[in-house]
Amino acid sequence: MTRAEEFQELRPLLFSLAYRILGSVGEAEDAVQETWLRYEASATEPDSVRAYLSTAVTRVSINVLRSARVRREAYVGPWFPEPLLTDPYQDPERSAELADSVSTAALLLLERLSPLERAVFVLRDVFDFGFPEIAAAVGRSEAACRQLVVRARRHMAEGRPRFEADRKERERLAARFFDALREGDVDGLQHLLAAEVSLVGDGGGKAPQLARAVAGALNVARLLASVHPRMAEAGVTFEPRELNGEPGAVFRDRDGKVLHTMVLDILDGRIRTIRNVINPDKLGHLGPVADAWAVHREVTGTAGRTDRTP
Template sequence: MPDPTEDTATRVFADHRELLFSIVYNLLGNVADTEDVLQDTWLSWAPRCLAPEAGEIASPRAYLVRVAVNHALARQGAIRRRRETYVGPWLPEPLLTDAVPDSAEPALRAESISMAMLVVLETLTPLERAVFVLHEVFGYAHTEIAGIIGRAPAAVRQLAHRAREHVHARRPRYQADPRVQRQVTERFLAAALGGDLDALLRILAPDVTMWTDGGGRSRAAGLRPVHGRDKVARMIAGVASRAPEDLEVRYRTVNGDPSALLFSGDAPFAVMVIDLSPDGERVSGIYSVSNPDKLTRIGDEE
């Protein structure tokens, strides 16, 4: 006969799994690592629920978030060492986010921070990133975060201040209109894949930067970010000239932004996310992920 306590532990964890995934993905930027952390969280949660002497957990949500965040922080060292040997620029694994229902709570509807923001968050320390994500994205108070990461509230406020200054210096606050972003993305792809260099130069900001993450396994990726309109345009023209002839573009929402999914036949070829300049007129950042290992989820969900 099933143990009702075990059933309750499973149900409570399932009820919070989407929130936990969102938080941990924003801390790590990789689905496989996120799934591993959620597995570790379950292995901590289940025995605690089934221990008769442990007593009732007052807030399962708070308990699960604390355990998940600390498992994510413990994994950061291994992740950073792995990225030191990564070939070329490292970008977060793209996540399709247009399937999250409107009825979901805001933290789930905005399942991920934008690709551009995640790139900036990579430059923070693990604790700064945890504090920033929990406070700025998921709305946790500094006192709550202090309990989650085991630091004094004053230390958390200092971490939050440093992280906020660092992030805002590299990415000033502004929110692009999704319709404009979709329109500019379509114009950008039409110029890039159509070989229209003049149109491409018109749409790129003078200080545009392009990141291409192929993990050493894609000819469409460079070994370092490319800066400046002329260099980026030449790189895009070179990549487009070698692209498969059957390339198909599908427009979806990736990490909260209108984006382009490129397919060759039924196989995902690349995911391209653009970042707009504050005036919304030009492309200031291009994030292209073509590492096949990071496109598996895209292919499965299409």
């Protein structure tokens, strides 16, 4: 098997690892490409190609994350990970853990960790790497890596909900939500929302977005029911899709270009958070991106820019 063939075989693992460390599709793809360049230029043949490539992509991702943290501190509004339609790495024995680790909520929890904690946690608890491999990947002793994992697990556990909805329950609830959304049904929407639900948008200052999160079932239901019929009149459509392992949808303009994504965070039979990614820089991997400002003007009938679009 050639190096290129070996690399292609492991590419899904490398991308999935990098995406969980970085929370960015584009940065993960760049990290994987940088890993290939390093492997291609290496004069020696590693004993384990998987270990070599996993180490390389982890180190590249840690370096990228450190610089990304600085940029995210200056980010305009809430920051969400780039939406992921399909996780390319498939492991039937760990499918549940893999799906959970790529959820928007889990990736936001990972943002609480230091780059080293995040990398070690992903390698150990998501991909089940042994501590000798982890130590080699991050350049720390096995004892230090064990301590990093303990701290990371504690931070992750503090932010996780006590009870998770099962997959079938989430799918049924999401289907009802999107039916009510199409119909502009305030009561139907409100019934599906947790009392403390919040609607939050990530526009990064580059697209229409909420000035602040909208909170409360009635407020969120009224806003969604009032805005989405007008969006439909402007030619906006949406297709329910699984995003980051969670129920969601991709919204498109009249030309089929990607306008934004929506992900539903479901707990105890109710939707507790609705997260929209509107920043065009985070949508290009899903296809051609719409002019969100033009759609906003058509929906609102205004010539200026406002920030009240879910």
